[in-house]
Amino acid sequence: MIAIQVENLTKRFNGLIAVDNISFSINSGEVFGLLGPNGAGKTTIIAMLSTMLKPTSGSASVNNFDILKNEDDVRKSIGIVFQDQSLDEELTAYENMDFHGRLYRIPKKVRQKKIIELLKLVELENKKNNLVKTFSGGMRRRLEIARGLLHEPKVLFLDEPTLGLDPQTRNRLWEYIEKLNKEKGITVILTTHYMEEADRLCDRMAIIDKGKIIALDTSEKLKEEIGGDVITIKSPERDRLYSKINTLSWVKHAEPHDNSVTISLQNAEKHVDEIVNLASGNGIAIDFISIHKPTLEDVFLHYTGRTIREEESGTKDQMRMMRRMGR
């Protein structure tokens, strides 16, 4: 059973191509990740799939409803947690839920029962009569997830669900998401630029960069694709080191980034001393060297030639958090 089918979907903003002719499908019951750096086009994809934005070209269906022709059916069958907060802060948690329930025309009895049930699930039941403006970022996020589930959607979109949350809250949210998926069979599409999040939650993931899907598979397969081991070397003379290493025959792939060089190869243990000798023979200092199995971070680097810049996204997250707090 296919939950989401996307064909040649494209979105242009004036001159900019935000989403560039992408196609993929998601099975029902799957947790599917859209992984990519800031500006990759993740939010734009979700906006089109949730009928909030009209595609420039291409087509897609959600729960077998066409996003252009059956807007209302799509909307009824999805739940969504937007990247930026979308609660009414002057209302209480319960009132926010109630507003949502009324918009989705859930009968009063069912509505009241489900609201309490869901507030319990996200551990906010004892705060139900507090104004949302008194809530922390994590509480708000949990409330938004509970709200998105109120009308029992078959597909749930989560746009950066754990953005700017502390590790503990993040772990909690991951548990909720896993539970929803396992127990209720809800198909989940989530976007993130936390590799750990994608690794832990997603059955399959698409790596997106500049509006294009550059890889799509399970986390294991993506890592296998790189194969063997990864050596990361930090050096003040990165470029010289890189050009030397690139000539070695057993190097499958080497990539300079930030102040390191990342090398993919087989049997790293055997070759690491050669590298060290090569460096010292040429008088290149090495600050740091590590050998590891490929991570999603390496996969991303492999396909895009860049790391997902955590610092960059970090400051952006902080800005978002501040905007949230300032409200």
Added chain:
Amino acid sequence: MDIVYTIWLRNMKRYLRSKSRIVGSLGMPVFFLLVLGFGLNSVVSLPGMGQGYIGFIIPGIISMSVLFTSVFSGIQIIWDKQFGFLKETLVAPVSRLEIMLGQTFGGATTSVIQGIIILVLSLFIGLNITSIAGFLVAFVFMLLIGLSFTAFGIAIASKMEDMHGFQLIMNFVIFPIFGLSGALFPIDGLPSWLKSLTMLDPLTYGVEGIRYGLLGTSQINPFFSFVVLTGFTVFMVVLGAYLFRKINV
């Protein structure tokens, strides 16, 4: 209808919770009422007005209160846009018309309440309501002003990205609408250029209608005022709904 009610209900809850806004937005009308009313009462004498200048401007100040509150309620959509809440409403399987109407009724209700508060305060400074019918006439005109200008606010909000333009709208649209209406001066005896402007101002018909209801006299036939203001209301609601349909979040 239940969706319209839902949006209306949210507006009411927010309104009743913002005590400072209720009181704050009474400030200017009350100030006008007292300063202009008492300040000019002895120097201005209007032929054929039994209640003096103060009595004359009470309907004008009530209109002012309804006008400002309603435009403001409509424009609040921009906040919903900026604070993200509008997305939650727009992604639901409901039509934009229902959302727009709910917002319009919500804004109209709050602005009529604000108008009635001024009306009640006016009872203490000499306003006499002689008949229920008169009060009802005034009420209907307040409601029409509330509906049309909330819709007007929504129309503006649908076109604006943020609150930066708000001051501009206030100074160059809302104040002139208030100033040019017959709220503070009688229409008869104005220079003809000013009179034509006044007659083009939809608020004039609201003020005159309320005046007829509360004082029993007006310079424009109340039935004519009713027809013009109703026409304006229908026009604004249609325009507001049309622009709101195209709003982007």
